[in-house]
Amino acid sequence: MSGKRLKRKAFLDKIKTKRRLVILNEETFEEQFSFKLNILNVFIVATIGAIFLISVTSYIIAFTPLREYIPGYSSSQLKQDAINLGLKSDSLEFALKKNDAYIQSVKKVLTGDLEYAKVNKDSIMASEYVDPSEYNFNASDEELELRKQVDQETKKNKK
Known part of the structure; x- marks a missing residue:
């Protein structure tokens, strides 16, 4: 030791x-x-x-x-270009869907497979239409209570 x-x-x-x-x-x-x-x-x-x-x-x-x-890091310009290309591809995809819908409607006209009840001058955009009756737009009890509180506070602040 x-x-x-x-x-x-x-x-x-x-x-x-x-x-x-x-x-x-x-x-x-x-x-x-x-x-x-x-x-x-x-x-x-x-x-x-x-x-x-x-x-x-x-x-x-x-x-x-x-x-x-350093491998694995990318430049900020490259990230911005990727975002822009993503947005462009989304808009091109939407345009492609519109064109496909138009082509399908033209095919139906040419072949005579039209359903006269569904013919609409906006038939290209009909597939994108969302029916508002599917949603409930009525205010809930909590929302009504919150509206009352906000109204009371704004009245107090104006005085």
């Missing part, structure tokens, strides 16, 4: 021992400057420096256009 403690104390004394780093002029052996260091301080400064470099590099990559060069 005491042997381990002595080894640990010797190790701590070794890394805390002051050392001197001297920078000399090669030709004149004149001392330019010197530092008093120990191994523990050098280790701490090197660790902090490495963490700082990693942080700065990560920040530069994450918040600058450099991230576009």
Whole structure:
């Protein structure tokens, strides 16, 4: 037990021992400057420096256009183009449905398969028509109560 403690104390004394780093002029052996260091301080400064470099590099990559060069990230222009193309494809799909409905109605006219009760001048858009009678537009009790509260509050605010 005491042997381990002595080894640990010797190790701590070794890394805390002051050392001197001297920078000399090669030709004149004149001392330019010197530092008093120990191994523990050098280790701490090197660790902090490495963490700082990693942080700065990560920040530069994450918040600058450099991230576009990393696989998996795309440019903002590419995202905007994808959105625009999606909108165009939706509108083209809708136009295609309208054209198909028109072609089907022309086929029915040419073959004579018309149902005279369903003939409408807006027959192209008839498939997109939604009957409003399918929906309940009556206000619920909670909505009526909320309307009363809002009316009361607006009357108070006007006074």
